Amino acid sequence: MQAAVVHVHGEAPAHGERPDPVPAEGESIVRVTAAPVVPLDLLCASGTSYFGAPAVPYVPGVQGVGVVEESAVVALGTKVFFATSAGMAPGDGSFAERCAVPDEDLVVLDTPVPDAAVAAIGLSGVAAWMVLTWRAQLQPGERVLVLGGGGAVGQAAIGTARVLGASRVVAVCRSEEARGRALAAGADEVVTVAAEDFAKQLTEATGGAVDVVVDPVFGELASAAARLLAPGGRLVNLGGASGDEATFSSAILRSRSASILGYTNNAITSDQRRDALTAVLRHAAAGEITVAHETVPLPGITAAWARQSKGDTTGRLVLTL
Structure with missing residues (x-):
């Protein structure tokens, strides 16, 4: 063959x-x-x-x-x-x-979703769905920040947050091309890392607080995002595209009872993977997750x-x- x-x-x-x-x-x-x-x-x-x-x-x-x-x-x-x-x-x-x-x-x-589109979503869609539903336990009305919003996991997470009832979804991207993908996926606003006033723009875009951070990049971006966690906020890391280490403020985590969580697709069962992919593809067929x-x-x-x-x-x- x-x-x-x-x-x-x-x-x-x-x-x-x-x-x-x-x-x-x-x-x-x-x-x-x-x-x-x-x-x-x-x-x-x-x-x-x-x-x-x-x-x-x-x-x-x-x-x-x-x-x-x-x-x-x-x-x-x-x-x-x-x-x-x-x-x-x-x-x-x-x-x-x-x-x-x-x-x-x-x-x-x-599903009516074409094979290539199913493959593109695949385990990235599973990860996005499980991070928001299983690890972060996103509630309707909560605010979501997606790091790496132009990547496959990021795009799927943006769409997933929308269908789960997030009140606002902000994405962080590294390029204008990635910014376009994040907007097409449904982000309310996208902040580009290259911006000279990145920290200011991120604070303004999120209103200074988010309930859930979807983090497939870690590194300095995770450190910055953790400072925006609202009381009871959760940052879920599922990758290290920008580095294997990040710095978090003990005062922020303690004063806000915030959580730093980890996720990997290797930790879920085959039944969880099946159910997550089925749910994602149902929304993909409706054009809600791309x-x-x-x-x-x-x-x-x-x-x-x-x-x-x-x-x-x-x-x-x-x-x-």
């Missing part, structure tokens, strides 16, 4: 051939139609992640969309979303024509990988097969 294959840690995968997968007990075979290129794919392939260096060669791709070709639990021809542990555990991922997937990691899809994306055919994987590593994208890159 055709596939994208990592041969050397730290180097982009190359388009080539890979043996067709053989399902083990409790696995199904999915014919892949779309698979997003996400930061976790690059991290795992680098060989430097906390999961350890994966054995090479292997096919990356931690999530995808496709049609079931062989299964003991799902009818053949059923459209599914699926997650994989490619790069985190032995085995190949979704950047191939076919993929062997544990039955528990299949999510049956019943993630900007562009499609790239599988043979273009090497160039797409390089673009993702440089941040040279106009949205989520989705491989189509």
Whole structure:
């Protein structure tokens, strides 16, 4: 079968051939139609992640969309979303024509949302939904600040906050292009980091207080956002795109009974993942949750990988097969 294959840690995968997968007990075979290129794919392939260096060669791709070709639990021809542990555990991922997937990691899809759009939303949408509903327990009328608002998680979080009844959603972005994506996702206002008076603009945009911060970046932006937490406010971190450390004021946290929380998709159950994705796609079908994306055919994987590593994208890159 055709596939994208990592041969050397730290180097982009190359388009080539890979043996067709053989399902083990409790696995199904999915014919892949779309698979997003996400930061976790690059991290795992680098060989430097906390999961350890994966054995090479292997096919990356931690999530995808496709049609079931062989299964003991799902009818053949059923459209599914699926997650994989490619790069985190032995085995190949979704950047191939076919993929062997544990039955528990299949999510049956019943949605008019196109496959590429489902792939773009994918686990980013799951993370946004679970951060706001499960970790932050967002209440109608609360105010939300989304850091990294132009990224996939950020866009999904903006839309999710809106459908959950947030009274105001402010986003922080690093570029004008990202600002446009955040506004298209439904942000009331967007503050660009590059602004000379960033701190002032952020305070004015939020009114000086927010109830929930969705933080996929950490670093200095998380430090600044934490100072805006209202009494009972919650900052939920789910990534470290801007650094692994942040500084928080003990006085602010204590005086406002504010909380700093962590989140990872690896901590939720398959049932939670299914329910979250189903909910997100229901709102995506109504145009309420969107993630900007562009499609790239599988043979273009090497160039797409390089673009993702440089941040040279106009949205989520989705491989189509």
